[in-house]
Amino acid sequence: MEPICSITSSCATQISALLSSPSPQQIQEYYHNIFSSKHCNSITVKQDDNFGKDQMLVGSQHSFNKIDCFVCSFCFRFIGSVEIQIGRRLYLTQLRANESHDCDVGSSSKSSKNCHQMDSSDEEESTWQCSSGSSKTKVPLPEGVIESLMNGQLRLPYSEKFSLPPAVPCHGGCGEAYYCSMSCAEADWESSHSLLCTGESCDPRRREALLKFVKHANETNDIFLLAAKVISSTILRYRKLKANCLAEKGKNEASCVSDQYNFSLLLEAWKPISMGYKKRWWDCIALPDDIDSSDEASFRMQIKELAFESLQLLQTAIFDKECEPDLVVASPMEDYFLYIDEMTNPDKEEAEKITQPILDALGEDYSTSCEGTAFFPLQSCMNHSCCPNAKAFKRDEDRDGQATIIALRPICKGEEVSKMH
Structure with missing residues (x-):
């Protein structure tokens, strides 16, 4: 029998309302406001024109x-x-390699062998297990170099x-x-992080619950971390709407404390997400290549149970009693090493005396981009x-989490904007 989450069974009516599709008029009004704020409403777009940034x-x-970024x-x-960037990555990669090495040695069924004692038949497998992702052999840096990079004592040329x-x-x-500015720190705190922070100011019981939730997400699927931000941002928007209502009408105003009115505020707080909502995650996630189609129902039930388990952990930590597009940001390290490579001698030779050993230590994957998952309001409404x-993509000059939407051909006024999923 299909398990039913306690939250689903006790709040079925409210959940149904939250997940119901907005009316065409609501969708049109919502996105009209977004496009109007970006000054790209009722315009004709030429091919290759950039007609919006999707924050x-x-x-x-x-x-x-x-570890890499x-x-x-x-804002990412x-x-x-x-x-x-380089020192931190080398340090954390080294820690990961040491942990992987200890794990391989401790769990090996061949007790007479370890990473230092193996025959030729084990060499390829061991290389895969012990490496950090690069096929090129990485050359360790002299002792102290990584620490000097991280604490600012060693400055790289240019x-x-x-x-x-x-x-x-x-x-x-x-x-x-960590943030690039105080404004980003404050914006994230107000948006979601104030409910998800595990710092010393957090209640010990709530911190313990949050850490359990994060551990579960890291061990299963980190999409749950994004879901936590969605839920937290909705709760905080709801609280702000209610506070504004109480300030305007007074704390004793009956209309501000009724369950029906509170739920209407929750629906309003949820609106930015509901406009892009299509299906529940476990119903639309792609079937992995190693799962046979005959096992699809079982697979979807398993990830549904994981989602319920994650939600219950999160509920313990942050729930108020009242209430997939990819993210990619290019790494600046690639630009830096390319700049050094394109220099002319003798400056290039002098710089590479310092940078080449570091590049050798980083290996082939030195320019890993920041990767994650995000909810983009404009892309979510495109059929x-x-x-x-049109298409949404990251340009070389884009250095934050926004996506740029460009026209693939001329788009006339009133024509629907579409993209390939």
Whole structure:
């Protein structure tokens, strides 16, 4: 029998209302306001024209990508410096390799062998297990170089040409979120992070619950981290709407405290998400290649149960009693090393005395981009077409989490904008 989440069974009517499709008029009005704010309403677009930047409502960097890329937790710009990016990545990659090595040694069924003692038949498999993703052999740096990069003692030649904003830590003290500016830190706090921060200011019981939720997400699917931001942002928008209502009408106004009115505020807070909502995640996620079509029902039930488990963990941490597009940001490290490579001698030779050992230590995957998942309001409303008239993508000059939408052909006034999914 299909398991039913306690939240689903107790709030079936409200959930049905939240997930019901908005009317065509509501959708038209909502996106009319978005396009009007971007000054791209009722215009004719030529081919290759950029007619809008799609700022995400919420976004979450992939957990595995946090080792490679140090970015603002709100706008996803790279932060710190080229030296910090390189030093931090080498340090964390080294930690990951050490942990992987210890795990391989401890769990090996061949107790007489380890990563230092193997026969030729094990060499290829061990290389895959112990490497950090690059097929090229990485050359370790001398002791102390990584630390010098991270603490600012070692400055790479010409790195000032690739300056990055200094990292601003979360004022909640979680040690997980960093930002490119105070404005991004404040915006993220107001948007969702105030409910998800695990810093010292967080109630100990809530922190423990949040850490359990994060651990579950990292071990299963980090899409749950994005879902947590969606839920948190909705709760905070709801609280703000209710506070404004109470301020305008007075705390004793009966209309401001009724369940029906509170739910109408929740629907309003949920509106930005509902406009792009299509299906529940477990119903629309693509079937993995290693899952046979005959096992699809079982697979979808398993991920549904995972989602319910995640939601219950999150509920313990943040729920108020009242109430997929990809994210990619190009790494500045590639630009930096290409700049060095394109220099002319003797400056190039002098610079490479310092940069080449670091490049050898990073390996072939030195230019990994920041990757994650985000909810984009404009893209979410675009219908699919096999002959689309627009596409959303990241340009070389885009250095944050926004996506640029360009026309693939001339688009006339009143014509529907479509893209290929």
